[in-house]
Amino acid sequence: MDLDQRRERILSAFLRDGRLTSIPARAAKRQVVLEHIVTVFEPGVKFPEKEVDAALRAFYEPDWVSLRRHLIDTGLMAREDGLYWRTGGYVEI
Secondary structure, eight states: OOOHHHHHHHHHHHHHEEEEOOOSHHHHHHHHHHHHHHHGTTTEEEEHHHHHHHHHHHGGGGGGGHHHHHHHHTTSSEETTTTTEOSSSSSOO
């Protein structure tokens, strides 16, 4: 199974109708899901926490705060002075 197939398999296991069903416990699977989620944030744009929370709630209402924390902890997003910005993940060209 190649990397794209593995990624699609993980995403299909944890996403239903574009929403997260649960946050994966295994770090490798969680990383794939987080890399998918972070693509909703345009690189180079700083977002206030309220906008980040709204975007993450659309993915996972039960615990969007953990999603935000995971994005920061994995280096996919950074924050300073109440602003967040994307620092990693895939970019469509």
